[in-house]
Amino acid sequence: MLSIQNLKASLNDGTQILKGINLEVKPGEIHAIMGLNGSGKSTLSKVISGHPAYHVDGGSVFLNGKDLLGMDVSARANEGFFISMQYPIEIPGVPNVEFLRMAMDSQRAYRKEPKISDEEFKTRLNSSMKLLEMDERYRERGLNDGFSGGEKKRNEILQMAMLEPRISFLDETDSGLDIDALRIVANGINHIMNPSRAVILVTHYQRLLDYVKPHFVHVLHRGKIVLSGGPELALKLEALGYDWITEEA
Amino acid sequence: MQREAIQKILALGIPKQHDEAWTFFPVSKLRPLEAQWQALEIPATTTPPTPSAETSVPSPFSLDIANETDIAALLPIAFGAKTLSKTVAKNAVEQGILKPRDENAHTVFEIGQGAKVSLELLENISDRDFASERLDIFVGKDAELELFSAEKGHEGALRFRHFEIHQAEGSTVRILDLNETSATMRLSGVVKLEGQNSHFEYRSLNLNKGMASTHVHLRIEHKAPHCTSSQFVRNLLGGSAYASYDGAVIVGELCTGSLSSQLVNTILISEDAKISVKPVLKIYHDDVECTHGNTCGTLDPESLYYLQSRGISFTDAHRILMRAFAEEVLLAHPIATGRERLQKILQESLNGLSKN
Numbered sequence: 133m134l135s136i137q138n139l140k141a142s143l144n145d146g147t148q149i150l151k152g153i154n155l156e157v158k159p160g161e162i163h164a165i166m167g168l169n170g171s172g173k174s175t176l177s178k179v180i181s182g183h184p185a186y187h188v189d190g191g192s193v194f195l196n197g198k199d200l201l202g203m204d205v206s207a208r209a210n211e212g213f214f215i216s217m218q219y220p221i222e223i224p225g226v227p228n229v230e231f232l233r234m235a236m237d238s239q240r241a242y243r244k245e246p247k248i249s250d251e252e253f254k255t256r257l258n259s260s261m262k263l264l265e266m267d268e269r270y271r272e273r274g275l276n277d278g279f280s281g282g283e284k285k286r287n288e289i290l291q292m293a294m295l296e297p298r299i300s301f302l303d304e305t306d307s308g309l310d311i312d313a314l315r316i317v318a319n320g321i322n323h324i325m326n327p328s329r330a331v332i333l334v335t336h337y338q339r340l341l342d343y344v345k346p347h348f349v350h351v352l353h354r355g356k357i358v359l360s361g362g363p364e365l366a367l368k369l370e371a372l373g374y375d376w377i378t379e380e381a
Numbered sequence: 382m383q384r385e386a387i388q389k390i391l392a393l394g395i396p397k398q399h400d401e402a403w404t405f406f407p408v409s410k411l412r413p414l415e416a417q418w419q420a421l422e423i424p425a426t427t428t429p430p431t432p433s434a435e436t437s438v439p440s441p442f443s444l445d446i447a448n449e450t451d452i453a454a455l456l457p458i459a460f461g462a463k464t465l466s467k468t469v470a471k472n473a474v475e476q477g478i479l480k481p482r483d484e485n486a487h488t489v490f491e492i493g494q495g496a497k498v499s500l501e502l503l504e505n506i507s508d509r510d511f512a513s514e515r516l517d518i519f520v521g522k523d524a525e526l527e528l529f530s531a532e533k534g535h536e537g538a539l540r541f542r543h544f545e546i547h548q549a550e551g552s553t554v555r556i557l558d559l560n561e562t563s564a565t566m567r568l569s570g571v572v573k574l575e576g577q578n579s580h581f582e583y584r585s586l587n588l589n590k591g592m593a594s595t596h597v598h599l600r601i602e603h604k605a606p607h608c609t610s611s612q613f614v615r616n617l618l619g620g621s622a623y624a625s626y627d628g629a630v631i632v633g634e635l636c637t638g639s640l641s642s643q644l645v646n647t648i649l650i651s652e653d654a655k656i657s658v659k660p661v662l663k664i665y666h667d668d669v670e671c672t673h674g675n676t677c678g679t680l681d682p683e684s685l686y687y688l689q690s691r692g693i694s695f696t697d698a699h700r701i702l703m704r705a706f707a708e709e710v711l712l713a714h715p716i717a718t719g720r721e722r723l724q725k726i727l728q729e730s731l732n733g734l735s736k737n
Contacts, residue, residue, distance in 0.1 A: 181690050184682060205689035206698075215690055223684050225705025234701070235691035242692065274705075291691060 133159050133330050134213075134299050139191035140355075141179040148189070149175040151355035157299060160327040164341055164366060165334045167352035168374050173334045174218055176352070177301040181215040182208050195299065210242035212298030216288040216305050218334075223275040228287070229257065231275050232294050239295060260293040264320045281308030289320045299330045306340040318343030338370040351377055385446040386458035387421045393452055402451055402569070405625030405657045406596045410539055410565050414511065418459060444517065451598075453569045454543045456513040462487040469496045471521070476718065478503055484512040494521040494549075499718045502530035513541040522576060523551040529719030530557075531726045534564025536591050543569045550576030550605070556583045557714045559723045561730040563591035563620075569598040574608035581610040586710045586723075588730050589622030589654070599628045603669075607638040615710045616647040617703055618654035629661035632669050639666065643673040648680055648706055680706075703731050 134157040141150040149172045157163055165173050179186045180193050182205035193200045200208050223231075237247045248256075261270065264286050276284050285305050292300050302321070306314055321344050325331060333344060341349075341363065349365040350357045351374075359365065359377060369377075395415050396403035449455055462485035469475055471493035479488060480503040492498055502516075520526050534540050546554055560566065572581050587595055601610045616624045630641045647656040660673035680702050688698035707727055714720045 183686055204695065205686060206692050206694050209690055209692040217687070217690075221681075221683050221687050223687065223702070223705060225709055226701055231688075231691075231701075234693055234697070235688075238692040238694065238697065295691065 133157055133196060134332075135192075135194045136180070137192045137194075139176075139179065139193060140189040141175065141186050142189055144185055144187055149186070149355055150179060152191070153352075153355070153357060155350065155357060157330045157332060159298075159330055160325075161330050161348065162325065162344060162346045163330075163332045164346035164349045165332060165352055165357075166336065166349060166366060166369055168378075171352045172355045173352050174303050177215050177303045177332075177334065180208070180301065181205060181213060206238065207242070209295075209297075210239050214292055214295060214297030214300040216285075216292060216300065216302040218303040218307065220276050220279075220284040220288055222277045222279070224277045226275045227271075228273055228275055229271045232257065232291065235291070236294060256294060260290055263293065263323055264290055265316050266290060282310060282313045285309055286313065286317055286320075289317050289324075293320060293324050296324070297329070299332070300324075301332045301334070303334045304336070305333070306335055306337060314339065315343060338366050341366050353377060382444060382446065382458050382464075383461055384423050386455045387418065387423050389446050389449060390418050390452055390455050390459050393450065393455075396452060402598055402627075404659070405627065406567055407565065407594055410594075414456075414539075421459060451543070451569055453513070453541045453567055453598075454515060454545070456541055457485040457487045457515045457543075460485040460513065462513075462515070464489055467491070469493055469498050469524075471495055473497075475499070477501070481512070481514055486512075486514045488514075488516050490516070490518045490526075492518070492520045492524045492526055494523060496521065496524045498525070499527040499716065500529075501719070501722065502528060504530070504532045504534075510537055511539045514543070516542075516544040518544065518546045518554070520546065520548045520552040520554055520579075522549040524549070525553045526555070527716045527719055528554070528556045529714075529723060531559045531723055532562055532566070534560075534562040534566055534593075536563035536593075538564035540564055540566040541569075542566075545570065546572045546581070548572070548574050548576060548579040548581065551578045552576065553580045554582070555714065555716060555719075556585075557711070557716075557719045557723060558583075558585040559588070559711070559726055559730070560585070560595060561588040561590075561726075562595060563589075563593045563622075565594040567596045567598065571600045571602065572610070573602045573604055574610065575604050577605040578607045579605065580608065582714075583610075583612045583614075584710050584714055585614045586707050586727070587614070587616045587618075587624055588707070589616065589624055590619045591622065592620065593618075593622040593624075595623075596625045597627065601628075601630045601641065603630065603632040603636045603639045603641065605633075606636055608636065609640040611641065612643045612645075613710060613713060614645045615707060616645070616656060617650060617707060618647065618656060619650040621651070621653040623655045623657075625657040625659075627659045627661070628673075629663065630671055631663040632666055632671065634665045636666050637668045639669040639671070641669075641671045645675045646706070647675075647677040648703070649677065650680070650703070700731055704728075707731065 136155040139153040142148045351359040395411050396408050464487045466489045468491045472495040474497045476499045478501045612628050626645050628643050632639045643660045645658045658675045662671050685698050711723050
């Protein structure tokens, strides 16, 4: 599904962040990426999605055999790559529901499918909002406008549920969530997962991984994946921190 | 009036860049007019019509031409505009359309006490490259007036609109403008809040493209206690467009409890677009609250990225953000008549606005 080979990337000012990332994600898999602040986790998600602040210095990213790095941002999304932002921005004046519908229709147009019908959109939105226990007032509010940190994260997962991406890169989706919201969001992620999709989670804490069970855990350190393992690796990191990895690296 | 106006224009001469009221305007565009007004035939003295007694504000026909310093206020009269007078009766409720009959137009409105009026100003669609318009509006006690307009000037055209508004006690005036233009335009106005508790709102959305050059020059005079005024302007400037906003609030000595605000937000869609903003506050009383703000930038790259990351194309993302920015001006206008009409026009207008 997603194949990242020797990916190197810098900020536009020349600061090198990613120094050769290798990662293979297959359908049905959940991967967790952990690491110290500044290790390159968010950069990885943004580089794959095509954020304009980064420059790819080398390597490749293929999604189902298609070269994502050769596409613009919207095409990458339309190919099925979804990024849940660590800090979703607010866009006043763009109603949430209108935005969701435009995004869905854009993806359908990309796949040369007709626009979503009123009935289907309404049914799917109601179902997704119910899953995420979202308040009715979300519908008409501006995109993340005035949302709390937790509401923004929940809104990201709502978009993920509606867009049904092949692979979702969730960047610290658990930050800013209270205990109940964490359970609801995790439940949403688990509900959206199926054998044809995949999820990459970036997190600092085991608590999200108690709800969303990863198949693989990777440690990113100074722009490289320096260690990979199973769920037990996250527990070890929670117990010991990163010092032992830093020393080994 | 025409005689006085011509004489006054000749005396004033063509404005210069250092004239405060014309600092941002490309005054060289006025030169072709100079020959025209110098050739104007000065008519014999005329007797002014009898003023209406319906409003408690000064008569519209006692225009103080002798002390006028802005030639934009004099142009339509000097060029022989026929004055259209309209009186709205006390407590009447009216909706209407005002359409200029010629390339030069002068309209006088007297709105009676307690009346409620909604008026759409239609664009002067004269084929000529020059048009000027003046409105003198007298708003009676507790009356409400909504004025809205959508302008589409073509490149090379020179357009002037000047209004003078006198507001009596408890009156409210709300103006909503949408300008989608490639022309050179100047909107000037003087608003006199003469009765206490009177309220004025000005909202304007400018979608400038090509070589558009639009200029707003407003003077809001708080002349009685507890008056309020607000100015809210948003500009979306593409191509090589230029816009300026010169808005002044003058609060007099006796004007306790005055409130005023000025906010101008601009998004430069192209690298060649330019904006100049000059807020002016002249306050002669301590118990007032007057604010002003100005922002200028480009469409937020993070917002563009966010929308694109959901599959929305760059072009559509651009349009969505422009619309969101623009609509806030219209949505702030509390009267549905003007708001809904201009929202429809906005949708079509944004499709034609680009970097070029």
